[in-house]
Amino acid sequence: MTSNPHSERNRVEFVRAALDWLDTDDEPDASAETLDDVFALLADQRRRLLLSVMHTYSEELTLPDAAEEVAIRETGHKVADISPERVQEVYLSLYHDHLPRLVDAGLLEYDQERDLVTPDGVYRGQ
Structure with missing residues (x-):
């Protein structure tokens, strides 16, 4: 499977933004669960x-x-x-x-x- 550099860069930026969001939330367990729910919806x-x-x-x-x-x-x-x-x-x-x-x-x-x-x-x- 080949990917273009633009889509790969977008993917990396998205993952970093999600990880930053997890790091800044006061309730990490709830955040991880919420993120799992979001990914399941968008899967x-x-x-x-x-x-x-x-x-x-x-x-x-x-x-x-x-x-x-x-x-x-x-x-x-x-x-x-x-x-x-x-x-x-x-x-x-x-x-x-x-x-x-x-x-x-x-x-x-x-x-x-x-x-x-x-x-x-x-x-x-x-």
């Missing part, structure tokens, strides 16, 4: 993509629209070139797995009756 690419979609739009989206956007970012193709089955698979995995985790973490809100995903106020910078 899955589909969750990262959903967060990125919500950050890009910074407003409520229907879950089907969010699933389309995630599928576009996963494949690098236009939505017209992605099979409906693929978008359905993304939708179902968001609905059953990824979205509940992000809602529980307080990063997103979900209105099941309206099938709307909303970035949390803190996440939107409010």
